[in-house]
Amino acid sequence: MMKLQVKLMGHARIPTLSAEDEGALRKSGANRVAGSVRQHLLELKAATGSRKWWGKAARSVQVAPEEEDGRAVVAINHRGVHLHWKGGDVRPTGRPSEVTGKPTKSLLIPFPDSPLRQRGISLAELGVPKESIHVIKSKKGCPILVAGIEKKTRTNLIWLGKLVACAHFEPRPEVLPSEEALHAEAVEGARQALRAILGK
Amino acid sequence: MTPAEYIRRKSIYPVALTTEQVDALSQEFREASAWIVGQNEAYIIAAYYRAAAKLAEGKLSATEARRLVRETLRAAGYQAEKPGSWTDMAGGTARQRLILETNVNKAAGYAWHESVRGDVGNPAQELVRFENAREPRDWKTRWRNAWASLPASERRKALPDRMIALTDCAIWRAISRWGDPYPPFDYNSGMDVVPVDYETAVSLSLLREGEVPERGESAGFGYKRELPEGAPGEIESWIKEALQ
Known part of the structure; x- marks a missing residue:
């Protein structure tokens, strides 16, 4: 989760406001910021051709209810947005794999036409028995995960x-x-709220 | 209230309701209770809501949340009657996704609604597509039909041909499958809302120049921690029987 803090300070030209008006x-300021982040993520969705991911990120934008010292907090609750924004490295967790039961040593990056990417599922959710999961080498020597039984001839394989x-x-x-x-x-x-409150 | 808090404050309701029965439940009852259509095992419902809360606060990805559900259920000795089918609560990916996403989106919709309710600077909102569907529903027709069904006092708070309305307009409940004023408005819906500011609302004639929008409760959280006394009509008696 990411949090953006919005602090509205006093302004000399604003007439004296009640605590309720403040x-x-x-x-209004916090909701406007949250709305603009939602809109921005939707533009990113359109620009990238994403079907779901950035839309889910946009949906996760919320104004957190806690307020301290005139601060409102806008949270982006979708996991992974911070990584895209600030960058970084992702490594295997080392947790036991649901398929093999052994500690995970590698990350699986699905190919664009892989059923894992197409269906948005994990290897365990693919439902292929572990005996049918194999690692082969690409021409460049990169390890590739495939499913199927014709490992040697590389036919009838599902390229994962x-x-x-x-x-x-x-x-x-x-x-x-x-x-x-x-x-x-x-x-x-804040200006929009002030205009609404003053009614002019 | 954050979406995760909203989910965690629910009381587990281990009664195997049908979709039709759920549709007939009051908003208050649905908001206060944790249930899964067709499911009467409390530990299964608890496993899903626990994972949904973690998903809602960004501690898990969707894939990790589904894995948590599987691991929790298998650790509890769960065995599906028909593995891989729609009734398989540990292995049916599509159903897992539907349950988790609907609950997370409902919680997010509720929390968002509580934030914008009574916001004078953003008194209206627009319904827009957030997630693409393979077979998208015809929301414009649904919107127009809902608008036509409103009394005149509510019609002036919404535009008939653009999916924009004041936040307190009855059209939001009218487009919802469940009668909720916040998104999602149907199962697997990718539609959600973005705020529309005061000046835009005035320019669209949703508010008159100089008209001050309803402020509403600033505390806002109408959430009931206790299950309400009555589910509606026949369902209430049916539930009581099931709980005995």
């Missing part, structure tokens, strides 16, 4: 994905709006 400005020791994600700052853009959204949200 709360309304804060609420490549095995890697580590997956590296480059940082993608465009995953979230810039700090300046979020700041502007927070201020605009």
